[in-house]
Amino acid sequence: MTTQTETLDLSSEAFLREPHAAYKQGREQCPVYRVPDQNVVMVFGYDEVLEALMKPKIFSSKNEESILGASVYNPKCQEIYEKGWPQVPTLLTNDPPSHTRFKKLVNQAFTRDRVAGMQDHIEEMADSLIDAFIDKGECQFIDQFANPLPCQVIAEQLGFCEQDIAKVKVWSDAFIDLIGTEMTSEEQVERATRVVEFQHYMKQCLDERRTQPRKDVLTDLVNARVDDETPLNEAELLNVAQALLVAANTTTSHMLSGGLLTLIDNPEQYAKVRDNPALIPNMVEELLRFQTPTQGMWRRTSEDTELGGVTIEKGTMLMLLFTSANRDDKYFTNPDHFEVDRDFSTAHVAFSRGVHTCIGMMLARQELVCAFRQIFKRLDNIRLSENSPRPQYEANLIFRGLDQLNITFTTR
Numbered sequence: 001m002t003t004q005t006e007t008l009d010l011s012s013e014a015f016l017r018e019p020h021a022a023y024k025q026g027r028e029q030c031p032v033y034r035v036p037d038q039n040v041v042m043v044f045g046y047d048e049v050l051e052a053l054m055k056p057k058i059f060s061s062k063n064e065e066s067i068l069g070a071s072v073y074n075p076k077c078q079e080i081y082e083k084g085w086p087q088v089p090t091l092l093t094n095d096p097p098s099h100t101r102f103k104k105l106v107n108q109a110f111t112r113d114r115v116a117g118m119q120d121h122i123e124e125m126a127d128s129l130i131d132a133f134i135d136k137g138e139c140q141f142i143d144q145f146a147n148p149l150p151c152q153v154i155a156e157q158l159g160f161c162e163q164d165i166a167k168v169k170v171w172s173d174a175f176i177d178l179i180g181t182e183m184t185s186e187e188q189v190e191r192a193t194r195v196v197e198f199q200h201y202m203k204q205c206l207d208e209r210r211t212q213p214r215k216d217v218l219t220d221l222v223n224a225r226v227d228d229e230t231p232l233n234e235a236e237l238l239n240v241a242q243a244l245l246v247a248a249n250t251t252t253s254h255m256l257s258g259g260l261l262t263l264i265d266n267p268e269q270y271a272k273v274r275d276n277p278a279l280i281p282n283m284v285e286e287l288l289r290f291q292t293p294t295q296g297m298w299r300r301t302s303e304d305t306e307l308g309g310v311t312i313e314k315g316t317m318l319m320l321l322f323t324s325a326n327r328d329d330k331y332f333t334n335p336d337h338f339e340v341d342r343d344f345s346t347a348h349v350a351f352s353r354g355v356h357t358c359i360g361m362m363l364a365r366q367e368l369v370c371a372f373r374q375i376f377k378r379l380d381n382i383r384l385s386e387n388s389p390r391p392q393y394e395a396n397l398i399f400r401g402l403d404q405l406n407i408t409f410t411t412r
């Protein structure tokens with residue numbers, strides 16, 4: 001029975017930092033919740049999230065507003081953007097049938113074999129990051145491990161030279177800021193400059209791949225051909241590279257740091273998996289369910305419809321809350337408990353489902369498994385540093401990530 005609850009406060013900083021109690025209340029009282037006085041609906045229940053994901057024609061991902069946010073209305077930014085390439089909808093903000101073409105072409109670059117072949121190299125990268133701090137017995141885990149690892153992996157796959165890897169984070173953060181942060185005109189101009197800088201850098205990498213193909217994602221994107229689909233043009237290739245850069249970094253970093261904190265907070269579960277590394281792949285699934293770094297995604301209804309017994313008018317914005325769905329006790333027993341050996345008879349939705357299922361999910365899983373395998377192999381007694389305050393989640397509706405994670409450890 002669905003009844004509209006009166007008491008959910010979804011805008012406070014407290015909710016944005018720690019939303020699970022409100023999500024639980026939402027699932028119990030009103031899995032499809034209309035936010036009072038707004039044309040916005042929050043979807044808390046697993047069934048309802050899944051139903052919306054499986055009907056992309058009605059629950060559309062199209063977003064008329066540019067991925068560059070309010071900066072497109074800033075004349076100084078417009079001048080800068082004219083020196084680059086136009087933003088075209090390809091994946092996240094697109095619908096079938098146009099989306100299908102991009103998905104088919106981009107999926108060619110993320111095959112199971114390619115990802116499996118990267119295992120040793122990812123472990124080497126994780127190892128050399130650990131080498132840099134292991135003798136100190138402490139580290140700033142986000143700066144020294146959780147951020148650089150996904151950056152290095154995606155930078156290599158997009159063909160960055162080694163000395164330019166540091167730019168990945170700067171460019172990726174510039175896109176994230178433009179999508180969701182209120183900024184001054186000067187800040188917008190700074191981010192817009194980064195966008196065009198990234199485009200010119202990528203354009204050079206694309207040209208090089210055409211004459212000197214390599215075994216990387218970028219070469220496969222340039223050469224991707226499926227059925228009789230038109231190959232990706234310059235602006236489309238740049239947009240896809242941009243999507244991969246942004247999607248691959250924040251999510252995987254947040255998963256590594258939030259994952260480690262979850263292990264520290266659950267010492268018996270940590271000991272169980274440390275003593276039995278065969279559990280690592282299942283632990284990663286459980287971390288994805290328990291943490292769910294992409295908390296939710298927007299959809300807009302393209303016609304009048306109904307979801308979970310609630311009538312929804314055309315043009316309504318819906319936030320599909322993957323984080324909440326992944327704690328629905330209809331499908332996950334004891335959902336607020338972290339259990340490394342959980343039996344997944346129902347799959348979590350941390351990578352979404354349906355046409356927008358995450359393209360990088362195999363790569364993300366590989367990175368997480370490799371990273372935790374090396375951490376367990378080399379570090380022990382991982383604890384929060386006594387000198388630092390308790391890490392907090394950032395106040396963000398879409399991305400769930402920690403502000404800092406300073407740890408101490410012994411070596412194994």
Ligand code: HEM
Binds near residue numbers: 091
């Ligand atoms: C733990 C890490 C990750 C998580 C939790 C995650 C989560 C997600 C989710 C929830 C979506 C779907 C959004 C929707 O339904 O609207 C998505 C889409 C996407 N992800 Fe990931 N992702 C991760 C890592 C990656 C990586 C490593 C890459 C690239 C190498 C990547 C590339 C993409 C792309 C391109 C899309 C758009 C797919 C489409 O719209 O068809 N992601 N991701």
